[in-house]
Amino acid sequence: MLFKDQLDFVTQHIKKNKLRVFMTVLAATMGCAFLIVLASVGFGLQDSIRNEILSDEKVTKIQVHGNDQFTEEQINEIKNIEHVETILETITVNASAHSFFEDRDTDSELYVANMHNFEQVNGKLEKGKYPTKPNEIIVGYHFAQSLVNDAERKIIEEKNKKAEAEGTFYNGSEEGYKDSLIGKEIELALMPRIDGAKETKKTKYTIVGVMKKPSYDWMINNSIYMDTEQKPMLATTLAATDVKEDDMFYSEFNIFADSMENVKPILDKLKDKGYSVFSVTEQLDQMNVFFLVLKIGLIFVGTIAVLIASIGIFNTMTMAVTERTREIGVLKAIGASPKLIQRLFLMESTFIGIIGTLIAVAISYVISFVANATLPLILEAATGEDAFSKNDIIFSLIPWQLVLIASAISIGVAMISGYRPARKATKIDVIQALRQEL
């Protein structure tokens, strides 16, 4: 029998029992949609948390624990590991940087790093360029905002008081220096963080670049960054205020892989070599294991719904076979093979499974979309917090893998539940069937 004729045969039977088939498809649809939507919560939460972790940290970064000073040899060894892009030494100056500009001033952190490596890691600036000459510096995104004069300090204090009374917090974003700082000269004094220390003399620096906004809204970066060439001069300046050499600088080493996939092999190699290293990807790995278990659990629960729907398919197919006993007898009598008869009935249950799954996938995407659009609003209204809409929590996510898994389960279960009735059809005795009255 040609495949097209087999299809015709099946669709003809379905048309004859539209309502019954429709109800069975409906049950299959509900089972499969339940499975997809349930599991989509697992996928959604995983995605939300993954994004949270990834936006927090640069994923290619490998942190080195302990502030051991790396030797030149060690640095070269690490650099020579495959897929290591850069090793960045960030030196924290153990003093508060006091900057003066016009009538304004601010306190911030001062970091020293090799600007070439620093650029490799941080990429594009918000404005300006990376320092190339001595006495050139770049500043954090919020540096200008933090430069305030006495009048503004009073205003901020008042606003703070007001905010406190309301139970909120004022971040000072309305004050500060409003114009561009690029090309402007500031004066910088250092205040060592040791008891009884005095502020150093002022040195002039030119701001040539402003860094990008931090990934989080609540993060404030008003730090100052300069090239390692400035380090000896800073040391001389600090030495003038009796700071001991050991207390002047703290180094932090970060290794950067060329891509996220290569973080793991580099980590393994570094650990083999005895370095104490860490990366957020490890955190991701642990999280992925947790979510894998969660998703399997959700799919398992959803599969129960599919199994319940399969009882309907089993019933429908058993009835279909019983009703058509005489017709099956005639088919066999005129020479239809048992295999063909089995296939015709399996096709019918598979058809129910496929249609049910297709509708379920479409419905699930709609439900998922609506849930993601409305749940944050509902939660916001219920809790009075706008955290849900701001943090972009995905409540339900349906990746193609989930569609594939759910389809395989639903259609597979439909086929299995149609198998016994189909077998029963092949076992029908021709003589008994032909004896049945019309």
Next chain:
Amino acid sequence: MIQVENLQHTFLIGKKGKEKHVPVLKGVNFEVKKGEIVAIVGKSGSGKSTLLQILAGFMKSEQGSIKVNGMETAHLTEAESAAFRLQQFGFIFQNFQLMPGLTAFENIELPLKLQGIRKAMRTEKVKKLMDKVGLTDVADHYPNELSGGQQQRVSIARALITNPPILLADEPTGSLDSETEQDILLLIQSLNRELGLTFVIITHDEEVATIAHRRFRMYDGELVKEEA
């Protein structure tokens, strides 16, 4: 064309544990030649239908040999037997056994579908045959919209559509009045003459037996040749 040797069949009847053995065929021997119409007569319950069902492969005999066109068919599997039927046999039943959901045309087309023949070819063949057996006017009728005689013509057309060499008929006119019966018998006779088809017809009707070239009587589980 058909050679049957020492065919035996016993039914087990009654409840489990108290079964009775009912020997129905006790060693049937007979032969059908190509182009013959053979009639098998006998009392009700003598085992005529059983013989035909074993011949057709609807069930297996316990013992004996059946050769159709030189091929031993007694030991074929169910699937082999089905494929063999589709090629070699056409069936005509007392109660027609048409598919109620299919039109006359589609009923006749069905065996061709099973053979995997393309639509265009099927349509041509079915149209030709319907013309021949006088069914063109009722092509789109469903079985319940046809008279008994018309239904039997459809069933004969369905049996003929695949050009099988042998037609097996169990009481083909048992449900028809005598006038319609005459029509069908004439049709069978003309098909036999024109196409050289071989017929094995089971009947207890003397009228039917008159068109047969040879006649056998089922008696006490054996087949006895009768004079025409």
